[in-house]
Amino acid sequence: MKSYTIECLSEAVSPITHASGTSGNESIIAREIVCNESGTYSIPFLSGNALRHRTIREPGALWLIDRLGLRGQLNLPQLNFLLHGGNLSGSTSHENTRLIADMHRLFPLFRLLGCSLPSQIVAGSLDVWRGTLVCRENSQAIRAYVAAVDELILLPSERFVTGYQYTTGDADSLNIHSREAGLSRIEASGGRERKTSRMIYAGQAVAKGAMFHHGYVLKHVSELNVGAFLLSMRLWQAAGGTIGGSARVGHGRLKTSYLNGFEDRDELVAAYVEHVDANREACVEFLMDVFGGGAKENAGGESASGEKKVKSGRKAGKAARSSLESNSQQSEEVDPLAVAAVELSR
């Protein structure tokens, strides 16, 4: 077991619209207050919360779903657990150490991220730093990690803030499609004259070419946990490395590199993938038992409704296992990881 501090430098390869809210129909970028020797400033940043979900949890969980052959077969509690960390849904909270140990063994990714089982919250081992904009105002904060900053006078943060504006389409307006169809404006709008509902929307963005320094601290983890981390990061980058909103129109793409000698290692990723493959059935059984109201979670004593939950959970588990077997046959032809990579890139 070891601790790792992994730093990254991510370059914006498209405008970043990590917003804090709107003013009218204009989106405003998220800013944080920075105090340095020159004064107090409001500087664009990337939240650790967003980075944690987009770079680690979401890609890693989606990959797991496909690797375990569970796409299209999960209930809401299972989806919540996998993709959002779960929530306390049990009537009482109690610690089940065996359950935690099983979860840690079967799911290195969630050992790292932490989660909520139905009756207990399980702490994680991963700290995610905020994304700090590499700019003049943040020089003092960044120079401890990126020594090269000391040699330069960086651009002020406002030089990285830009704007965008888009319009939505509207068939009511006499556009090329309705013209091609030979429709008049009244015909195109369903027989009555009405105003177009096209909308202009605009906002702020951090410009392409800006860079963010961010990092991850993995505390007292095994190489399997590191492998899970590395795979999530790779999957995130392969799917465009998006953060913030408006990815549907090309915003939010980051190109990430590791810093300070940290190397991305194939063998750690391979070991994690092999671990998941070797524990496939046990992982599925865990999900079905714990989140389908199965025997494990209600080991402390079962009410009549609890017993009903146990039976339905076991039935669900059996159905899932048989489905898994049929999926395994299908997955001989198509690798789930490849599918996950394609799905994430959509």
Place this chain on the structure above:
Amino acid sequence: MELQAETNRESQPQSQSQSPAKSLPSPLAKFFAPSRIPTLDTVAIRQRLAGLSDRSAAKPPAFHNAVKELAVDFCATLPRIFGSELDRMTLWDRIGSAITTSRAKNPGEDVDGFIQSVCDHIKASMSATLACERFCGVMEDVEKLTPEEAGQWMDYMNAHLVPVLSKAKRKWVEQRDAGKAVDAASEAASESEV
């Protein structure tokens, strides 16, 4: 199932540190896995950050003040060469749109292209422009700028348009009134001689 070895969707030019195990088959050869994330060494980091440095910050304050003055002087000459076919009531709107449009059309360091675009936008006639001593004087000052400084001058004007035009208008009015006063004085002097 044997799958192809890891495929690289993008090249990885940044990583300066090559793994000594590169020649051996990757442990991921039997899986499909996305490419490794590269590691930047200190040289690569410096190269990346060099693009984020503020070259104008190295200039003394006198340079920045000179850029501001030159922007005001340039805009203050434009009413003198404003096209006669345009509505004089749109003077400052038109000058403002000339600056922003010309900078959008000339985003680099081509200051001659920028000035040409501005003159085209306000329909400045060739004869009026070349006859305007103040405009020609400003052109001499602009010629002394390096391409990088010219870019900073155009950027400053475009990014601070309202304050620049406000000062430019004040300066133009002062010059115009001073000119009228001189004309009135010389007229009075010639009448008194008669």
